[in-house]
Amino acid sequence: MRSLFLFANGRIAALERDFIQPRSWQMLLSARDLEETERLLADTWYGRFLSRGDIEGCLEQAMVATEQELTELSEDPALVRGLLHRRDARNARYIWKAALLGGTADPEVERPGLIPIEVLSAAAAAEPGEEPALPPLFAEALSEMRDAARSGVSAVDMVMDRLAAAVEMEELPGMDPGLEAYARTRMDILNFQVAGRCRLAGMDLPAIEAMLLPGGSREPGDLARAAMAGQLPQTAAETPGMEHLGGVLREALSGGSFLEYQREAERTLLEMLETGSFAVFGPAPLAAFVLKREMEIAHLRILFASRAAGMSRSMLHKRLPRG
Known part of the structure; x- marks a missing residue:
């Protein structure tokens, strides 16, 4: 019998209140400067993670907390895979592209999803057929990427774009x-x-x-x-x-x-x-919660980067679908 996610969805209903509300978005977008924007953010759920001036650290910790809720509440491993393998696909792009096209030996990566960074690095360095175990989609993409590398950056990017799309569509759509x-x-x-x-x-x-x-x-x-x-x-x-x-x-x-x-x-x-x-009893509300938090964090990154660059309020309103 499929899990009903009863406890998880009750918990999510409570956590939904932590999202930044429209009025608070209006205030963030209308703040005079970066310092005032940070003060306003401190009055939201994100304030618990905020150290003065370290916006990126705050947002990273917020996403860690969200994913901890995901792993603790999810009763279906496919849901965790469907969400966290998306970040693995991005890390695979950074690492494999650098390794196969002669880029930096230590590319900047994101926090791992479910595949450790060292496994992705070892896979790129290994001879074909001797790679460490990878999920099927990733193993197939690496094989295709080795061939694509002979054709240059565009061909490699196309392979990795298709991996990202395949990961996006592999687990979540079938759940709800x-x-x-x-x-x-x-x-x-x-x-x-x-x-x-x-x-x-x-x-x-x-x-x-x-x-x-x-x-x-x-x-x-x-x-x-x-x-x-x-x-x-x-x-x-x-x-x-x-x-x-x-x-x-x-x-x-x-x-x-x-x-x-x-x-x-x-x-x-x-x-x-x-x-x-979304079906009330099932994994969809938990998935939607994580996706909404990801989008909120992405919009906050744009907001603070734009503030630091001196972007006007009118341009911010044109860029962000908030407030």
């Missing part, structure tokens, strides 16, 4: 229809943006199709053909979850800037997590 809708919409949003940028760059149909990732509602070939025909906005408006993004995409293609599209796309994903039709 709401999670599946979220994952597919997220992939669609990315693919429409990539297709649009490729079209603006004058790329042909095969080149555009090769840049697009599997897992979305639209097949890469269909999306590439829509791009070539100038039908991306109309196709977006006819894609589930993206109906209201068609006009925004049209403006992005017309003006050559995807800033507004990115903001509205993130707003769409955030609304899906906050109001999505």
Whole structure:
């Protein structure tokens, strides 16, 4: 019998109150300077992790605490894999790319998910067939990456993009229809943006199709053909979850800037997590909680980096789907 996650979802209902509320986001975005922004953050849940001036340390500790809740509350190992292997895929990109293309011997990496950093490093250094044990998707990607390295950076990046997409779609979508809708919409949003940028760059149909990732509602070939025909906005408006993004995409293609599209796309994903039709009894609420925390932390990183760079309040409001 499948776990109902009864205790976990009761706990998540309480933890939801720790998210930064819209009014607090408005205050953060309207703060006069970096120092005031930090003071306002100290009044939120993040204050328990904040040492003066160390915003990155604060956000890192906040994510550690969130993932600790995940591992303690999850009654399904697939949920933990589905969330934490995404960071392993990013670390694999940093380490394997450096190793196979002659980059720095000690690339900057993130905190490991489920695969230790030393295992990823040893896999890159080992002879083919002698690598330490890796999850199947990772082992396959490393093999493909060795071949792609002969063709250069773009080919390697394409292999790692496909690994990231495969990891994203491997576990979570099958757990809940709401999670599946979220994952597919997220992939669609990315693919429409990539297709649009490729079209603006004058790329042909095969080149555009090769840049697009599997897992979305639209097949890469269909999306590439829509791009070539100038039908991306109309196709977006006819894609589930993206109906209201068609006009925004049209403006992005017309003006050559995807800033507004990115903001509205993130707003769409955030609304899906906050109001999505997730099964009450099951892993979806816990997954949605972790995904929302990741998005909140990503937006805080943008906020503080923008403040440090002297970005105006109006530009911040254009960039962040908050407040």
